[in-house]
Amino acid sequence: MIAKILAIGAAADIVGYVMREFHDKEQFTPDTWRVIDSDGILGNDYRRIVDSFDIGASLNKRISKPIGHIAVSFDKADLPRLTDDFMVQLAKEYMEQMDIRDTQYLIVRHLKTGSPHFHIVYNRVNLHGKAIDESNNFDKSRDATKAIKLKYGLTFSPKKKLYEDAIAEMKPRIQAAMYRCKSWDEFRRRLAPAGITVEFYNDRDTGKPQGIRFSDGEFTFNGSKIDRAFSYSRLDKFFAQNTGIREAQPQQPTPISVTAKVKESPIANVVEN
Structure with missing residues (x-):
C-alpha cells in the first residue's frame, strides 16, 4: 500500500x-x-x-x-x-x-x-x-x-518493484494526457491532476530543449525510458500534428517545475510508505 x-x-x-x-x-x-x-x-x-x-x-x-x-x-x-x-x-x-x-x-x-x-x-x-x-x-x-x-x-513491495511499477503507472497517464493535446502547456495542465510534473533539459550548444523528464514526486525518468514515443522531439511533433501543422517548429516550452531530481541509482530515492 x-x-x-x-x-x-x-x-x-x-x-x-x-x-x-x-x-x-x-x-x-x-x-x-x-x-x-x-x-x-x-x-x-x-x-x-x-x-x-x-x-x-x-x-x-x-x-x-x-x-x-x-x-x-x-x-x-x-x-x-x-x-x-x-x-x-x-x-x-x-x-x-x-x-x-x-x-x-x-x-x-x-x-x-x-x-x-x-x-x-x-x-x-x-x-x-x-x-x-x-x-x-x-x-x-x-x-x-x-x-x-x-x-x-x-x-x-521491494524497492525494485516500486521502480518498475512507477513506470507502469506513469505510462498510461501520460498517454491519456496526450489525447488530442495541442501544446506543451496543455500537456502540463493535463498531467498535474495525475500527479506528474515535467522538466526539460537543453542542448549545451544551442540552449534549445532536447529532452524531457517525467516525475511523480518519488521517481524521475527520461521520457524515452518510459516509452520511445515520450521523447521530447516525438512529443513536440505529435502536438504540432494535432494543431494541423505539417512540421513541428521547435519552441522553448514554458518553464515547468519538477518535484524530484534524477539520482545516480534508479531506486536510491524510493521511499516506501
Missing part, C-alpha cells in the same frame, strides 16, 4: 481526471473505473459532483485551491483481497488517520491498470467552513499506510 499526495486544485480538474472525463472514451470506457464511495455529494454524474464540491468550498472562499487528491495503490499480490468494500474500509481508515473528516469526499477505483488503486478526492473546506488540518501530511501519510499494512497484512 502506497499513498501519493497529489496536487491540490479545482474540483472540475481533479474530478474530471479521476472520472476519466477528459480521456479518450473509446479507451477509458465505463468498465475501467467506478465510484465506490462518497459522502456529501449530490448526484453521481461529473457535473453534479463538481457542483457539490464547489458549493462546499464556497463556505470558505479564502482557500483558492479547495480540492485535495490522494492516490492509494497496492501490490498485485493483494488483488484477490481488494474488493470494493475492503478498499472503502481502507480508505476511511486512512482518511481518519490523515485528519480528513467532516468533509465531502469521493472515492474512485481505477480498473485495468498496472496496479490496483483508488483515488480519494476531498474538500479541503470541511462542513463547518473550516480548513482541513493538513499539517505534516507526508509524515502522517507514511505512518498511516505503514500501520494499515501491518494491521491487515498487506504486501510490502
